[in-house]
Amino acid sequence: MNDDSIKNVLKRMPYGFYAVTSSFEEDSNAMVLNWATQISFDPRLISIAVQKTAYSNELIKQGQAFVLNLFLQENSDSIKNITKSRQKNPQKMENVDFEKSPSLNLPVIKGAAAFLECKLSGVYDTGGDHELFIGEVVGAGELKSGESQDTLNLPDLGWSYAG
Numbered sequence: 001m002n003d004d005s006i007k008n009v010l011k012r013m014p015y016g017f018y019a020v021t022s023s024f025e026e027d028s029n030a031m032v033l034n035w036a037t038q039i040s041f042d043p044r045l046i047s048i049a050v051q052k053t054a055y056s057n058e059l060i061k062q063g064q065a066f067v068l069n070l071f072l073q074e075n076s077d078s079i080k081n082i083t084k085s086r087q088k089n090p091q092k093m094e095n096v097d098f099e100k101s102p103s104l105n106l107p108v109i110k111g112a113a114a115f116l117e118c119k120l121s122g123v124y125d126t127g128g129d130h131e132l133f134i135g136e137v138v139g140a141g142e143l144k145s146g147e148s149q150d151t152l153n154l155p156d157l158g159w160s161y162a163g
C-alpha cells in the first residue's frame, strides 16, 4: 500500500467529535478532538490522543483530569470559538461560555449535550506526535436528550483529522 492509500483508509475510519476541557488553578482551556474512545468497562476508562504541543496537554497533566464534551448535530455552533489553539488565540476562553462540572469542578461547554468527567489515570508517550491520555470516568451529565445517532460526529462538520 502506498502512502496515499494509508491516508485514505485512516480518513475512512469513523470518528466522533468532541471538545476536551481542562483546568488548573485559575486557568481553563478547551480544544476540539476526535481521537477518543472507551477502552475498559471495569473500571470505566476512556482514552484521548492529545498533541504534545497543545496547550491542553500540559493543562490536563497539571490538573490531572479532563472532561469530554459531546454535542448534538444541531448544536455544532457551540464549538466555533474553540477550534483555534490557545497559542494562536490567547483570549480563547474569554469567548467560551462554560459551567463547572459537579464532581471535578472542570469546565463544561455551554451547549454541550452530555459530558464525561475523567480523572487522569495514565499518560503514554506513543513515540509519535500525540500522547495517549487515559481517563477514569468518575462522573457524567446528560444535558440534552438524544441517542448515539444524534451526536455530532466528525463527518457532520465536513472536517478531517486523520491520515
Ligand SMILES: Cc1cc2nc3c(=O)[nH]c(=O)nc-3n(C[C@H](O)[C@H](O)[C@H](O)COP(=O)(O)O)c2cc1C
Pocket: 029, 030, 031, 032, 033, 034, 035, 036, 049, 050, 051, 053, 054, 055, 056, 057, 083, 084, 085, 086, 087, 130, 159, 160, 161
Ligand atoms: C476536526 C479536528 C479534530 C481534531 N482532533 C484532534 C485530536 O484528536 N487530538 C488532538 O490533539 N488535536 C486535535 N485537533 C487539533 C486541536 O484541536 C488543536 O491542536 C488545538 O488548537 C489545540 O488547542 P490548545 O492548544 O488550545 O490546547 C483537531 C482539530 C480539528 C479541527
